[in-house]
Amino acid sequence: MNAPLTATGVRFADTALAQFLCTNRYTSLxxxxxxxxxxxxRFWHEVVTALGIQWAKPWTEILDLADGPMWPRWFVGARIDLYDNLVGRVAREDPNRPALRWEADDGATRTHTYAELDQEARRLAAGLAGLGVQAGDRVALYLxxxxxxxxxxxxxxxxxxxVVSLFSGYGPDSVASRLQDAGVSLLICADSFQRRxxxxxxxxxxxAAVARCPTVRNLLVVARGESPAATPPDGSHWHTVDYQQLIAHVPVTQGPAIHPADTPLMLIYTSGTTGKPKGVLHTHTGFPIKAAQDQLMAFDLKPRDTLMWVTDMGWMMGPWxxxxxxxxxxxxxxxxxxxDHPGPDRLWDLVRRHDVTHLGLSPTLVRLLMAAGPAALPDALPDTLRVFGSTGEPWNDGPWHWLYDTVGQGRRPIINYSGGTEIGGGILACFPGLPQKPCAFAGPIPGIAADVTTADGQPANGEVGELVIRAPWPGMAAGFWQDDARYIDSYWSRLPGxxxxxxxxxxxxxxxxxxxxRSDDTLKIAGKRVGPAEYESALVGHPLVTEAVAVGVPDPVKGETAVCFVTVADARRLAARPWPEWERELAEHVGTQLGKPLRPARVHLTRSLPKTRNGKILRRLVRSAYLGQAAGDTTSLESPDALDHIRQCRPAGA
Known part of the structure; x- marks a missing residue:
């Protein structure tokens, strides 16, 4: 069993969480x-106080459960100027504080102070209002x-x-389906972006997407290429508007922007295994408060710190x-x-140039950098960098230690963070200054009543079980867009309440x-449930393997067996021996790690694995491609040819 570690560069007593405990007279986490x-x-009152939330009108009741835990009402009767809480008040009190720093693929940079961000956002709000956008209208962001x-x-x-935040890598079909489902009235896009x-x-x-969505009246274009945005074809049902021209010709709107606390804020679409994507709805007070609470308690993010996460605005971590x-x-x-462009040390250069204090990245990105060898190592990380963040998938032991020991020098905690779009943030996390174990979580984030149970809701008592939450929290989804039944079925139908x-x-x-x-990814082999991450960790622990994914496939004898797929960093190592010999070695390696009954039936070599742009490997697509089944929703996939590589591994006659 891994021994707990505590990063030497962080003292718990100096963290925002420790201050929260002291202020509210708690003796322990x-x-x-x-x-x-x-x-x-009591707890959520303490949280919004610690976050400095300013209310235009206080609540009459902080939590109303009259409609059950599925439909809680938070901050009942309250009204809030979320915009002012986000940017307006800092723009008044500390106008020159940097709000955001941007760097392009080619190294170009821009910086907005809070005052500059406030001015541009007010102008855009006035411009959108001039285009007819009103409260409750859906505005899609494709940037x-x-x-x-x-x-x-x-x-x-x-x-x-x-705001309907869409993945910038979506094609027209994926964009159109979400515009149609949300009834979007305006789409803002860039004419291009830079990549490699x-x-x-x-x-x-x-x-092409707007042409299939008759509710869209305007296409607002951020012109970044050499030519201005062209007008749409004659007879189109929408107008094309240039972003810079729009904000240049409207006055800056002054005054507050006050809305009820439960005003819808955002739709984020997530891809299910089957069926159409789910539009997860969040509110003005739910999502921002949960995100900021997690950043305070789990990440020790303080005012004037600098936060960078390798992500996209179409995934939850972008709006987060x-x-x-x-x-x-x-x-x-x-x-x-x-x-990793133009070189594998690009990430560390970004950290140094922008004085990043908190860096978020995925385990897959760490594995890719690790495979690049010494070229991916920083000369020295700046002392400003205090915390690594990680989410999206389980860790493997080797890459975790590479980031913690080799890159972070044992001084910077890795805040392992797991939750989801429907959570509005995290369920489990680590905490700076407190002991952590490699690849593990220190426990639930306060305010999340997490538990592990058997399928019928009984305590799992240290065994692998279902991750559940026994009480509501402000950041939870306010349902799925126009599909309450699917929301209830997805999360509330298995165990009452x-x-x-x-x-x-x-x-x-x-x-x-x-x-x-994921519990629907779990394999059951020889009567034992085993997570695919256990196979993947064992394989990545072999010096040949860079990445691995494991799926369960039908077996006439066992009912189910494991099939694994791997990529390698150095193909020259393969030349000395035929692949069947390597396959036997890798299968035996897994059998030694997990036990002979769990030895995989096959280990296939493939050139790439199907992943999202933020590095999450999509096991369901691996399994469906290997079995020759319909792939379902593939809209979040960055490299479609990876599925062709998996299909080529299918047994003859399958």
């Missing part, structure tokens, strides 16, 4: 968790990681409109960066490029938590 569950009204994405989120917040030294066009895809980071008064770093998250989890004897992957 465990006591805080217990109070948050037993007395949620890369650029300043205009942040400005758009702030402008829609001022108006009380709902090339300009990637977006405008044609945006036009924006709404949570600004509510904390931090500086955001947006990187519009790939972190309990949120079943869909992850397999386990708590060890020291109280540290582990995630073993």
């Amino acid at each position: 465990d006591e805080l968790r217990q109070t948050a569950t037993a007395a949620p009204r 890369p990681m650029c300043p205009e994405a942040v400005v758009t989120m702030l402008a829609t917040t001022r108006l009380g409109a709902i 030294g090339k300009s990637v066009p977006m405008l044609d895809d945006a036009r 960066l924006v709404f949570g980071g600004l509510l904390r008064g931090a500086t955001l770093v947006l990187f519009e490029g790939t972190p 309990v949120w079943v998250h869909g992850d397999w989890a386990q708590v060890d004897g020291d109280g540290h938590w582990y995630i073993h992957g």
Whole structure:
């Protein structure tokens, strides 16, 4: 069993969480968790006070559960100027504080102070209002990681409109389906973005999507290429508007932007295994407060810190960066490029140049950098960098130690963070200054009544079980867009009054938590349930393997067996021996690690694995491609040819 570690560069007594405990007279994190569950009204009052939330009108009741835990009402009767909480008040009190720093793929940079961000967001809000955007209208954001994405989120917040944040890598079909489902009235896009030294066009895809969505009245284009945005074809049902021209010819709107606390803020679409994507709805007080609370307690993000996360605005961590980071008064770093271009040390250069204090990245990105060898190592990380963040998938032991020991020199904690779009943030996390175990979580974030149970809701008692949440919290989804039944079925239908998250989890004897992957990914072999992450960790532990994914496939004898797929960093090592010999060695290696009954049936070599742009490997697509089944929703996939590589591994006659 891994021994707990404590990063030497962080003292718990200096953290914002320690200050929260002291201010509110808690003796320990465990006591805080217990109070948050037993007395949620007291706890969330303490949280919004610690975050400095300013209310235009106070609530009459902080929590109303009259409609059950599925439909809680938070901050009942309250009204809030979320925009002012995010940017307006800092713009008045500390106008020159940097709000965001942006760096392009080619190294170009821009900086917005809070005052400059405030001015541009107010102008855009006025411009959108002039185009007819009103409270409750849906405005889709189809932009890369650029300043205009942040400005758009702030402008829609001022108006009380709902921002629909879309992945910048979507094609026209994916964009169109979401525009149609949300009934979007305006789409803001870039004409192009930069990636690996090339300009990637977006405008044609945006036009093709808008052509299929009659509710869209305007296409607002951030012109970044050499030619201005072209007008749409004659007879089109929408108008094309230039972003810079729009904000240049409107006055800056003054005054407050006050809305009810439960005003819809944002729709984020997530891809399900089957069926159409789910539009997850969040509110003005739910998502920002949960994001900022997590950043305070789990990440020790303080005002004037600098937060960078390698992500996209179409994934939850993009809006989480924006709404949570600004509510904390931090500086955001947006990187519009790939972190290993033009060289594998690009990420560390970004950290150094922008004085990043908190860096978020995925385990997959760490594995890719690790495979690049010494060239991916920084000469020396600046002392400003205090915290690594990680989310999206389970860790493997080797890459975790590479980041913690080799890159971070044992001084910077890795805040393992797991939750989801529907959570509005995290369920489990680590905490700076407190002991952590490699690849594990220190426990639930206060305010999340997490537990691990058997399928029928009984305590798992240290065994692998279902990750559940036994009480509501402000950041939870306010349902799915126009589909309440699907929301209830997805999370509330299995155990009465309990949120079943869909992850397999386990708590060890020291109280540290582990995630073993999605419960619908779990394999059952020789009568034992085993998470795919266990196979993947074993394979990545072999010196040949860079990445690995494991799936369960039908077996006439066992019922189910494991099939694994791996990529390698150095193909020259393969030349000395035929692949069948390597396959036997890798299968035996896994059998030694997990036990002979769990030895995989096959280990296939493939050139790439199907992943999202933020590095998450999509196991369901691997399994469906290998079995020759329909892939379902592939809209979040960055490299479609990876599925062709998997299909080529299928047995003859399958």
